[in-house]
Amino acid sequence: MATQMCKRFSGLLRCAxxxxxKLATLLLSVALSTGAFAQDLGTLTPKPLPPLSNPNDPxxxxxxxxxxxxxxxxxxxxPIGFYSRGCLAGADMLPFxxxxxxxxxxxxxxxxxxxxxxxxxxxxxxxxRAQKIxxxxxxxDMSQPRGGPMFTGHASHQIGLDADVWFTPMxxxxxxRQEREELSATNLVRDDWMDVEPQLxxxxxxxxxxxxxxxxxxxxxxxxxxxxKAICRDARGDRSWLGKIRPMYGHNYHFHIRLSCPxxxxxxxxxxxxPQSDGCDKSLDWWFTDEAMHPKPLPPEKQPKPVTLAQxxxxxxxxxxxx
Numbered sequence: 001m002a003t004q005m006c007k008r009f010s011g012l013l014r015c016a017x018x019x020x021x022k023l024a025t026l027l028l029s030v031a032l033s034t035g036a037f038a039q040d041l042g043t044l045t046p047k048p049l050p051p052l053s054n055p056n057d058p059x060x061x062x063x064x065x066x067x068x069x070x071x072x073x074x075x076x077x078x079p080i081g082f083y084s085r086g087c088l089a090g091a092d093m094l095p096f097x098x099x100x101x102x103x104x105x106x107x108x109x110x111x112x113x114x115x116x117x118x119x120x121x122x123x124x125x126x127x128x129r130a131q132k133i134x135x136x137x138x139x140x141d142m143s144q145p146r147g148g149p150m151f152t153g154h155a156s157h158q159i160g161l162d163a164d165v166w167f168t169p170m171x172x173x174x175x176x177r178q179e180r181e182e183l184s185a186t187n188l189v190r191d192d193w194m195d196v197e198p199q200l201x202x203x204x205x206x207x208x209x210x211x212x213x214x215x216x217x218x219x220x221x222x223x224x225x226x227x228x229k230a231i232c233r234d235a236r237g238d239r240s241w242l243g244k245i246r247p248m249y250g251h252n253y254h255f256h257i258r259l260s261c262p263x264x265x266x267x268x269x270x271x272x273x274x275p276q277s278d279g280c281d282k283s284l285d286w287w288f289t290d291e292a293m294h295p296k297p298l299p300p301e302k303q304p305k306p307v308t309l310a311q312x313x314x315x316x317x318x319x320x321x322x323x
Contacts, residue, residue, distance in 0.1 A: 113143050167201075221245050
């Protein structure tokens with residue numbers, strides 16, 4: 001399955017143009033073809049990375065620096081840069097357990113975010129549980145303690161405003177540490193990638209996604225194109241929220257919440273708003289064409305190169321150096 005997904009990402013430049021995404025947003029998804037997916041197993045015995053021989057090397061990929069930062073920068077909370085090219089000052093940690101959430105893959109140390117994201121996840125998870133729409137969130141990757149590029153899995157999630165939530169509802173019991181590292185979420189999409197599994201996706205999942213998308217802070221919610229297709233077909237009543245639900249491969253086990261830049265945060269670069277339509281038009285049809293589902297692989301010379309610290313906003317150097 002992962003191999004099939006990887007082959008599709010090389011066509012995202014074309015889909016980005018059709019969806020109005022900026023190139024930087026596109027690269028977040030292209031990078032997934034070389035990284036770990038959300039369902040990759042964690043470990044019960046994480047090992048610290050070895051020290052860098054020359055951390056000041058200007059050619060060193062920035063992920064080598066941010067991936068070694070195990071704690072947040074003790075600075076004023078601030079998302080710096082763009083979702084796929086930036087860093088995070090003053091991050092908060094989402095607690096491993098709450099009455100309406102559990103954090104998965106603890107060994108990754110990616111349950112960090114801007115305070116607005118952390119409070120958003122807690123509030124919305126509680127609301128959904130209280131309203132009996134969804135039992136609670138199983139939270140996957142958010143950001144690293146200081147944001148920035150990651151070794152695996154994402155090219156976004158860099159400024160503390162992105163979070164992955166599994167489509168598996170939270171059970172009433174608490175998962176063990178081993179389960180959090182080794183359990184897989186539920187794949188909602190058919191083997192042919194053309195539609196959802198009807199016994200796994202229906203009114204409850206639509207109601208949950210609708211509630212999330214209707215929150216004013218939400219910029220986008222990424223789901224697999226087959227899930228978007230099912231929502232377009234089956235959503236009833238008010239459809240004004242559908243425009244925030246954006247198709248993107250790799251989101252068949254989880255959905256990706258992206259918050260807008262917080263008010264007054266000039267260091268945060270906003271993403272262009274999604275198209276004004278509900279996204280259920282011909283732009284969605286394109287995702288099911290041969291061009292989208294079976295793209296030609298990018299040649300090696302066109303593969304994106306790792307971002308260096310010099311290519312991130314200047315303030316990210318101070319974030320790395322902060323105690």
